[in-house]
Amino acid sequence: MRRPAVVAEDLRVLPGRAGLAVAGLSMLLVAAAAVPYAPGLARGVLFGGLALHTLIVALIIRQMVLGPYDLRQVTPVWHLSFVGFIVGGLAAVPLGLTGLAQGLLWSTMPIAAVIWGISLVQLIRRIPPAPLRPLLAIHLNPAALFAIVAAALGHTGLALGFAALGALILIALVASARWLTVSGFTPFWGAFTFPIAAYVSALYALGLDTTATLVLIACLAIVPYVAWRVMQSWAVGALAAKTNAAEA
Secondary structure (H helix, E strand, C coil): CCCCCHHHHHCCCHHHHHHHHHHHHHHHHHHHHHCCCCHHHHHHHHHHHHHHHHHHHHHHHHHHHHCCHHHHCCCCHHHHHHHHHHHHHHHHCCCCCHHHHHHHHHHHHHHHHHHHHHHHHHHHHCCCCHHHHHHHHHHHHHHHHHHHHHHHCCCHHHHHHHHHHHHHHHHHHHHCHHHHCCCCCCHHHHHHHHHHHHHHHHHHHCCCHHHHHHHHHHHHHHHHHHHHHHHHHHHCCCHHHHHCCCCC
8 A cells, every 4th residue: 555544535435434344344254264274363363353343443433533524424334334343253153252252242232223223213304315325235234143143152032033133124125126226336236245145144044044045046146246347347447436435
């Protein structure tokens, strides 16, 4: 990176905050994937990812405090920043770090509940701008992740509750698909990908294989299409302009 200040500049725009949050969460996903093959490495990556995400969240909070009021408005992207730590539970449980997983689960659930509640009030009071509507799909992500981690910890009732909540959110998203996508394809369509993939995993974790497979079929149609369109935008140099990304 030729200009470290580019991180602070990216934090000023919504896509930048979302992207940086996902960067930290990616390490936590790598840790989960590495558990069966290299548990020692997975443990190191897990704690490194949690540290990185903590740093990113601290930078986001700093920008919110020092920046304009708009940065302090609750958006679905807040789930990625402030609830995203729950992704660490995917690796913590199989690594035997159940105390860590329990802490991540119980500390992030209230935060997600507050974000869901405020977002619902916002949605009732005003209609989101068309280009930002795909971000509403992110609300599915915490429900799916809570279900996965709760199931892994043996909290079956809690896991089923979050799976049911996820089903309600998914049904609402499907019913509103035309409204959500009215502005045409944008990089924000990426918000449709990881929540539905996480929900598929949640259904499989709960043994709901038939339902999970049906959702997986839809997932296999959506995710590659969105990934292809985003890669096309990147290849022609249009992605940065569409997301207002700062130049490194």
